[in-house]
Amino acid sequence: MSEPGAAIAIVDDDELVRRALSRLVASLALRPIAFSSAETFLLEAQDRLPFAVLIDLHLPGMTGLELLDELGRRGIAVRAIVITGSEQEGTRERCLRAGAAVFLTKPVSRDALAAAIGTPDEPMS
Template identity: 45%
Template sequence: MLNRTLISIVDDDQLYRESMRKLVVSMGYTVEAFPSAAEFLASRLLPETTCLIADVHMPGMTGLELHRHLVDAGYAIPTILVTAYPDEVVRDRALKDGIVCYLSKPVDDDYLERCLRSALQPGTSIEDNS
């Protein structure tokens, strides 16, 4: 089975970015990783990205700002945010803005996999457990 799903990871932490890339590849996805929002936005792979995993806190443009920029530019890419500094206010705002999942680092592998499935199957939501 050929999986044409492209997951793009944007995180300024090289070690975390690489470990996240390996994890998502191990789940069977095609993955590209970028060190900044600017590099992702300049990439020829932007239009092919079917899901985005982005760090919340990055220099230049945060993960939430990247998501808003993509929406404003007409790219409806399901987005998962990850952060080492969880904040309920930011989480609530992100979910209201259409973020699929807001995860704390280190992420739980099983929960990330459920988030990816939810992101790639519109109409299902991992966060509907309130």
Template identity: 40%
Template structure:
């Protein structure tokens, strides 16, 4: 089982995706924190940096790539798993080049998600913020 102390942030503009991922992460023994916008997530970082970030690429006010850029500018390193329902190779490539660990397509497979989170958390450097 997963380490129950690991906190996974989910940033997705779709409320049903956020709810489903929060339930799935809880079932996998993770602590989930969900955010509707990139700005909401970035504002939360003053309280606690999560152990891993699940980030939607396509959001209306701030894209996933823009969230990644803001994290880089702030000097915050954490494992990022891109989640997308769109097949846009250029955006996916840009996100991976910006440091995302992996990109997963929606809908997400439970076992693959668990494996991906564990791999990302335990093999990606993190900042101490």
């Protein structure tokens, strides 16, 4: 598992989901940092990037897929894990092409999240 205290960003517009994911991340001895939008994440995390970022696919404003594209445009290398409650055909492939390391469907189990996050010394895919 990741080094204790490694920061994991959570980008989800649903407060209850952010809280649940924060608890799940904390249960893995990691430090959750929650953001309610992609735009807020980009503004606040640009100076101190987390080890990984959990991105809800369906965000108002900038979507999760658009956030992946923006991270790529900015040359920001962070382990991106896309999560969604409703997967449409071709979405998984588009996200992986845009730079997501992993694509998960809600609800996310602790084991699936731990495997998706990986460890800081693992190469990003």
